[in-house]
Amino acid sequence: MDRHKEAVERIRHRIAQFHQNKTPFRVYHGSTNSTRHANFDRDALVDISSLNNVISIDHTRKVAVVEPNVPMDTLVRETKKLGLLPPVVMEFPGITVGGGFVGTAGESSSFQYGFFDRTVLSVEVVLADGQVVHCSESEQKELFDGLRGSFGTLGVLTMVEIQLIELERHVEVTYHPVSSINGAMEMLQEEVARDSDADYIDGILFSHNSGVIVTGRLTDKTPSSTLPLRTFSKPWDEWFWIHAKSLSSRTTPTTELVPVEDYLFRYDRGAFWMGMYAFKHFMVPFTWLTRIILDYFMHTRIMYHALHASGHTDRYIIHDVAFPAPNAASFAHYVNNTFGVYPLWLCPVRKDGRSSMGHPKAFTGAVAGKSEGEAYEGPYINIGVWGPYPSSEAEYVRANRELEQKVKELGGLKWLYSRVFYTEDEWWEIYDKNKYDALREKFHASTLPSIWDKVRDHGRKQHFGTGIKGLLKRLVLKRDLLKGMYGVYKAIRGGDYMLSKKAKTS
Template sequence: MEAHKKAIAKIAASVRYFFERNEPYRIFHGSTNSTRPYQRNKTVDISALSNVLMVDVKSRTALVEPNVPMDRLVESTLKHNLIPPVVMEFPGITAGGGFAGTSGESSSFKYGFFNRTINSVEMTLANGDIVTASEQENADLFHGASGAVGSLGITTMIELQLVEAKRYVKTTYYPVQSIASAIEKVQKETLNTDLDYVDGIVFSKDHAAIITGELTDDLPENTQVQRFSDAKDPWYYLHVKDRTCSATSPITEYIPIAEYLFRYDRGGFWVGRSAFEYFRFPFNRFTRWWLDDFVHTRMLYKALHASSMSKNYIVQDLALPYATAEQFINYTAESFGIWPLWLCPLRQSPSPTLHPHFLEKEADGSLKPMLNIGLWGWGPSQQDIALMKNRELERKLREFRGMKWLYAHTYYTEKEFWDIYDRTWYDELRKKYHATSLPSVWQKVKVNETVDRSWSAWFLALWPIGGFWGIRKAIQSGQYLIARNSTWKLRDKPVEK
C-alpha cells in the first residue's frame, strides 16, 4: 500500500499542475480495448497502477488498482476460490476500464453492469484532491463517474465484490431457428434463478444458440471437459455453431471456470476472422492454430489501432428494450449484413446514469431489463459512406429506444448527445467535483469526422500495407506473451513437478 500511496501522490501532483493552468488532459493507462483514437499529449500517466493489492476471503472483496486486467484479477482471486461476479470476456479489459466505461457480460442479467459489483473507488479529482466514493460517501460521484470515461476524475483504486468460484460451468446450448425465438428464449432463461450466466449468438436469421451456464463443482463420470484457450482448441463461436447447426435439442458440456470466463478471447468473439479476410488468407483449423498468437484480443486491438482500420470497422454494442430488439436486428441485417450477432441480457442501472438505459418499469416498480446486441464486422471502405451508415445506425437506435456503449466510435452532435443523456445532472457533478477543466464525456467519445489526408494515412490505406503495419506494431508490443504465460489456463490441469 505504501507504493500505491506514493504513486497516487505523484498522479495528484500532475493533475494539480494541469488544474492550476486550466488545461484539459487525458489519461494514459497503458492499454485500451476502445476503438476510439487516442492522443498522448497532455496526458497523465497512470500505467503503473496495475496491482491486485489485497484479496480478503472473509469479506469476499478485492482491492485492486485500475489497470489490473481481468485475467490477472481472476488468477489472483481463484487462488482463494473466489471470482468477481461480472468478468469481462476479454482478458485485457481492466477493472478501471470496466468502471469508467460500460461493461455488461453474460452474468449481467443477474448483477447488472460491472460497476454494480463495486463497493467503493478511490479517485483523484481534477483539482488534485484524493477522495473515496461509495454508496455512503460521495454517492453522487460514485454513480456519476461510472460510465463517464474519466471525465469526472481518475479512478486510482477499486474495492470489488467477489463470489464463490466453482471448478466448472455447466454450459447448455439451446438451438433456435429464428430471431424472434432467440430473443424470447434469452428473456425466458434470465428468469431462471438457478443460472449464473446467459448469452446468445445469432449466426443468421434462421440459426441461433442461446447459452446458459451454472457454476458447479460436480463433473459427471466419464465426462470430458471442453477447453478453448490452447492453440489446438476450437474458437468458441465456431464450436457453438458446429454443435447447434443441426441440433434439435439442448446440448450440455462442462467448461473449466476460467476457460468459460475468457472463452471469447481467441478470435475476439469472431472479429478475428476479419483479419483472415483482409489478408485473403485461408481460414481453417490449421491456419488458426498456426497464427494463434495473433488472434487473441490484446493483439487484435493493437493491430486494429496501428493499422488505422478501425475507421472502416463497425464495433458497436447496442442495448435495447426486448420489445424492439427483433426489429432492430432486422434493420442491421438489411443495412449492414453483419453476422454473427451477440445477445447479452442486462439488468439496468438506476437513473440518472451514463450507461445505456430506458425508463420503463415492471409491475413491481423495478426497471425493465435490456438486451445488448453486439454488432461487430466490416463496414463500408469509403469514409463518407462509413460516416453516413454510422449516423444512420445511431438514428435507428434512438428510433427503437436503444442506447449505445461509449467505448466505440460515436458520431452524435453535442445537441444529439445531450438529448439522450441528463446534461443538467452531469454538469452539476462536474462543477461540484472541480471537473470543468477536463474534456466532457461527449468531447472524449466524439469521433473526429475530418478526413485525414496525410501521406501516412494514405500509405496505411493501401492494401496490405496497413495490415502488415498493424501486425508489426502488435508483435513489438509483446502482448502475445501474456496469453502464452497466463496461469489461469492451468486450473484443473495437472501441474508438472
C-alpha cells in the same frame, strides 16, 4: 499499500498543478479496448499506467482491493488462488477494472449482477482539483453514482474495492438451438425470468434463422462420458463461436463442462469472430490448421494493437447497444435487412443497466407493455454488431448515422468504446446535460474533458512523420493489404500506439 500511497500522491500533485494553471488534461491508462481514435499529448496528461497492482484480497469478506489498471486475467488469477471469483468478468483478458467501472462493461452474468460497476463497493478517486476522495453507496454517494459510465470525466480513479463470489472449478454450459430472431429474444427473456440456478446467459445469432442461447452454471462436477470436458484456451481448441455454431443445427440442447477460466475468456481467441476477417483480409484459408498456426495473432491484446496501428476499424460496423428487452428483436431485424452482418452477440442486462451508461436520460418512447411517455424501467438486451462495411468514407459515416438514429428510436444506448457519429445536439438529446454539468461543477471537473469531448468523432489523424520514413508510411497506409501488414508489424514490435511522439529538437 505504501507504494500505492506514494503513486497516488504523485498523481495528486500533477493534477493539482494542472488545476492551478487552469490547464486541461487527459488521463493515460496505458491500454485500451476502444475502437475510437485516440492520440495523447505527453505534456497534457496524467499517467496512471503504473497503477496495475492487486493490493489485497480478503477471503472472509469476499472483497478484492485493486488498482484501476489491473486487467481481468490478473484479477481472476489472483482471486482464484483464494477460491474466489469476480461476479462479472469481461470477456477480454486485457479489459481493466477501472475501465469496467467508469466505462460500460458487462458479460453473461450481467442479467444477475448488472454491469461490472455494480459489483464495485467503493473507490478512491483524485478529483480534478487534486483532492483525494473515497466514495461508496454510504459515503459521497452522489459522486460514486456519478462516476459510473463517466469515462474519467469527473476524476481520476486510483483504487477500487470489488465484491467477490465463491469459486467453482467448472461452468456447466448448455447450448440451446434457436431458429429465429424473435425466438432467440424470447428464449433469452424466458431464461432470465425463469427461477433457475443459471449463473451466465448469453446468445449468438448466426443468421436470421439460426442461433444458440447459451446458459452456464458454476459447478464442481467432474467430467464424465455424459458430461464431457471442453476447453477453449489452447491453440488447437476450436474458437468458442465456431464450436457453438456446430451445435446450433441440433434439435436438442447440448451440455458440457468448461474450466471456469476458459469459459470467462472464451471469446478472447478470435475476438469473438472479428479474427475471421483478418484471415479474409490477408487471403489466408480460414481452417482449423491455419487458426492453430496463427493463434498468437488471434488474441485480443495483439488484435487491438494491430487494429489501431492499421486504421482498419474505420471500415467496420462496430457497436454494442443495450435495448429495452421488448425492442431488441426490432433492431436485430433492422441489422439483418440493412447490413446482413452476422454473427450477432446477445447479452441480457439487469434493469439498472441504463444508469451505468454515460449519464443518459430516461427512455420514454415506445416499448411494448409500457405507456407512451412513461419511463422504461425493465430489463435490457445488448446486441453486439461487428462486421466489415467496405465503402467510401462518406457512405461509412452515413450508414453509421442511420444505425445510430435507429438506436435512438428504439431506446438503445451504445457502449461508448466505439466511434460516435451523433452531432453534439443529437448527443444531448439522449444524455442528461444539466445533471451531468452540475456534477462536473460540484466536483471541480472543468479541467477534464466532458464525455462528449472524449467520445465525439474526431476523424482519424495519422502522423506519418517526415523524410523517407514518412513517405513510406504514406504509401503503405494507403493500401489495404499493406495497412494490415503494418498493423501486424506494430503489434509484434510492441510499444505504445496511443501516445504521440514528441518532436525532436536540436
